[in-house]
Amino acid sequence: MWPLFTTVCLRSRAGCRSSVSAAGLTSLFSHSAPLSAPTCRALLYRKHGDPSRVLQLEDVDLPPVGAKDVLVKMLAAPINPSDINMIQGTYAILPDLPAVGGNEGVAQVVEVGCQVKSLKTGDWVIPKDAGLGTWRTEAVLAEDDVISLPSDLPLLSAATLGVNPCTAFRMLSDFEDLKPGDSVIQNAANSGVGQAVIQIAAARGINTINVIRDRPEFSQLSDRLKAMGATHVIKEEALRRPEMKELFKTCPKAKLALNGVGGKSATELLRHLQFGGSMVTYGGMAKQPVTVPVSALIFKDVKVRGFWVTQWKRDHSNDEKRFRAMLDELCRLIQQGQLTAPACSQVGLHDYSRALEAAMQPFTSAKQLLIM
Structure with a gap:
């Protein structure tokens, strides 16, 4: 299940629950100006079909950062055949709708919840599994849904490492x-x-x-x-x-x-x-x-x-050491120049229509990479 929106509960920005008196609660909601939630830009689809028709670039509310969550800024995300198939509704797994497109990419942590232990601000992370929705500018994700990479990797290599x-x-x-x-x-x-x-x-x-x-x-x-x-x-x-x-x-x-x-x-x-x-x-x-x-x-x-x-990732979701060992070996090869990213065409998120058109051509020679 890939929820796009979550129920808002009363939290501090750091993600831990806080205690508020009745008078304080009245004060919180008595301002003349309404509270506005932070938003991100995301490629969203509400039904399955031709990606060029069902995908829309929209403003999406970001939920609060929970105690075990991280706020990330997406840096780059590729368009893979599986992403296209998922939007078309023909892939083996499908998210609940509405959903944000994209299953792969690299992001930078900009805020961590107070109980997050494995990540810190500035870390680069990639999704552990499909379905997080990487075609967006920011996201609030659970700590357990991402895994860190060395931040000195080339951007294209990091963005295309997970698949x-x-x-x-x-x-x-x-x-x-x-x-x-x-x-x-x-x-x-x-x-x-x-x-x-x-x-x-x-x-x-x-x-x-x-x-x-x-x-x-x-x-x-x-x-x-x-x-x-x-x-x-x-x-x-x-x-x-x-x-x-x-x-x-x-x-x-x-x-x-x-x-x-x-x-x-x-x-x-x-x-x-x-x-x-x-x-x-x-x-x-x-x-x-x-x-x-x-x-x-x-x-x-x-x-x-x-x-x-x-x-494979789901079968080994409880075997963090094996997943980590694979990523460490791949990162070592990248750092030594023995593993490079495929040829990529870098396209701004706002120009997604052009990237989708190119990605859907048969036997394309360059991978389309959305830059946030």
Whole structure:
């Protein structure tokens, strides 16, 4: 449940309950000018549908800062496919309406409640889970709903850390015991997840075979992915050609295949798995089902799995140390220059219509990032 408004109770601005006499209470509400609640600007939707039609930039009242709450100023928030699907009403989880869009982003703490222990003013934080509504200028959030990051991270990296790099990290860690020299094959290699997979794998000494669609600027894109650490970059058509035999003379067949496309592309990935390897599906950009050849199951004993980072976070919501360890490792890679943010187009919140239009184009080359 993602409440947009909360019931106002009598609190000090620091968030702790205060005691007021009857005379004092009368005095509080006897001013000639009405009390006005602080507000923020937010991209709000009251029904599901086409984001360009149902999203509106509005003034929204902020609730008081409770004893265990923090007031944050949003700094930047990306537009992800899951955000679009949530507004359309087609995602696996949906917030109560009305709701503020956005599930990812980075914010700075500007005020803390008197019982907050893990955060202080000035800290950078990101949501622990989906549904907080990040497309707004400020928010009052529970201390337990956010987790801190080093404030010296690049803004773009911090704003896009919570979904794609975490997805890449977990898929590289949780399905096969990958060692330096092993190989991973993936489609959608130019996506946010794909780029994070390339960089995290390179830091671990793992080969990546990266599949992308043919395009006029293929050579430039291939060079960019190799500069990130990609071992091989190939076109989808190459998966069905004899040249793959030459490729596997330079690195072993893949233990792990990562599928963000579906359809024939996923089926072709399976052909290049080792015996007993795993294919993990985390997306379906082609909007086509995954077909698994019977021979792959019988004669190669492949494993076909799925992954959703939101479910992982919820399954491990009580395991703060594991979540913290993942973020610390990702932040270390960022600070060492081994993990960079995907290409982003920075757009002001007031210009959200243009950002939405760009984000909804198929196979976009740059992530749209709302700057508050």
